[in-house]
Amino acid sequence: MSEYQYYEFLAIDRPLDDDEVARVRALSTRADITATRFVNEYHWGDFKGDPTKLVEQLYDAHLYYANWGSRRLVLRLPAGTLRAKEATAYAMDESLGVWTRSGHTLLDFSVSSEDGAEWEFDTHYTLSTFGGLRSELAAGDLRALYLAWLAGLTAWELAEDDEEEYAHEVEPPVPAGLGSLTGPQRALAEFIGVDMDLLAVAAEASGPATASPVSRKALAAFIAGLPAADKDTLLLEAALGTAPSPGPHLLARYRATTVPAPRGGTAPRSAAELLDLAHARRTERRERERVARAAAERSRARAAAEAREAHLDRLARDVEQVWLDVDDLIAQKKSGAYDSAVALLADLREMEARTGGTADFDRRVGELRVVHRGKPSLMQRFDAIGIPR
Structure with missing residues (x-):
């Protein structure tokens, strides 16, 4: 089969300096490289660099996909905006890796095709497709992490692994708003192959998205109560460009003190329970679709027969x-x-x-x-x- 690979890196919190750009340029002679972006498409050959090290050291986001099935999105966030311990609750070998490096938390959303079949891409993905995920995560919205966990369950179901493992795997905290994903979250769900029936049953335990406006007065009081050293550090790093805008980090800290736990006391469900519910929903949906198709076909047949009779009536005159x-x-x-x-x-x-x-x-x-x-x-x-x- 023909080969296709896409590589893209973005520097969001700070641009690369001249030495760093030269270092990256040495890895590829054909790539489009600036101080904030690297992008290249390969129809033969391969990228000579190590994408993981580049994100750990230079870039804040990396996107990769190939027509044989591999897909990868890596995001790097300052550890102060997303603690690795919090993200690790959603990690799965099949879909999400979490680790820390040099004061950052790294999230590796990865899936691969096991059957070796060539994938057809209906959409040409770029990092702009997923751009909002990093800000959402920094602001405390963990829906992207839960989607990655569901993608792992989807891979389990397709692989038909030992069902005993399904019974012991318990879902992580369910974030609010799974029933109303943002655009970047919907793109991520498609990119990593989340089963939509599984997402629907998982969303039944998810409350509405916390989209209520932040009280300016309450937020001002919260910021006023922060230690002076914290505020000085945030402002200094923002001024020097050594850290992202402090806005999402402050909002995440504020919401953590005001938003109740999203699960509301509901007992976590096992992977087996979720997969069984998804299977039942899928079966019912397919039956509804079959009945609807049969009804539509009968309607088309009736319309065709009526049109045929009308045609013959006209000729018979x-x-x-x-x-x-x-x-x-x-x-x-x-x-x-x-x-x-x-x-x-x-x-x-x-x-x-x-x-x-x-x-x-x-x-x-x-x-x-x-x-x-x-x-x-x-x-x-x-x-x-x-x-x-």
Whole structure:
């Protein structure tokens, strides 16, 4: 099969300096490289660098996918905006890796194809597709992490692994808003292959998204109560460009003190329970779709039959004119005209059959055979629709 690989890196919190750009440029002569972005597509060959090290050391986001099935999105956030311990609750070997490096938490959303089949990409992904995820995570929205956990369960179900493992795997905390994902979250769910029926049953334990506006007065009071050293550090790093905008971090800290736990005391569900619920929902949905398709097909058949009857009724108003039209079409001695003539003959036979017999039709079409027996192409068409000899 033909080969295709896409690599993209973004520097979001600070641009690369000249030495860092030169270091990256040495890894690829064909890539589009700036101080904030690296992008290249490979139809042969491979990238010589180590994407993981580049994100650990230089970039804040990395996107990779290949037409043989591998997909990867890596995000790097300052550890102060997302603690690795919090993210690790959602980690799965099949879909999400979490680790720390140099004061950052790294999230590796990865899936691969086990069957070796070539993937067809309906959408050309870029990091701009997922750009909002990093800000959402920094602001305390963990839906992307839960989606990764669901992608792991989807991979389990497809692999048909030992179901005993499903019973022991318990879901992590369920974030609010799973039933109303943001655009970047929907793109992530598609990218890492989350089963939509599994997502639907998982969302039943998720409350509404916490989209209520933040009280300016309450937030101001919260910020005023922060230790002066914390505020000085945030402002200094923002001014120097050594850390992202402090806004999402402050909002996350504020919401952590004001938003109740999203699960509301609901007992966590096992992977087995969720997969069983998804299977039942999928079965019911497919049955509904089958019934709807059958009903639609019956409706189309009725409409086609009614249209056919109306067509024959129109022709029946002047049968002799139809026979004249047949003669005129045959006289043109053209392939398309022959097709039209034979179609009209089929209509005439069906019209006569509606009244109880085709004797007159058989007689007149027999005369046509005699008159036009020297036209083999026309005779073949007569034979094809079963006109008697």
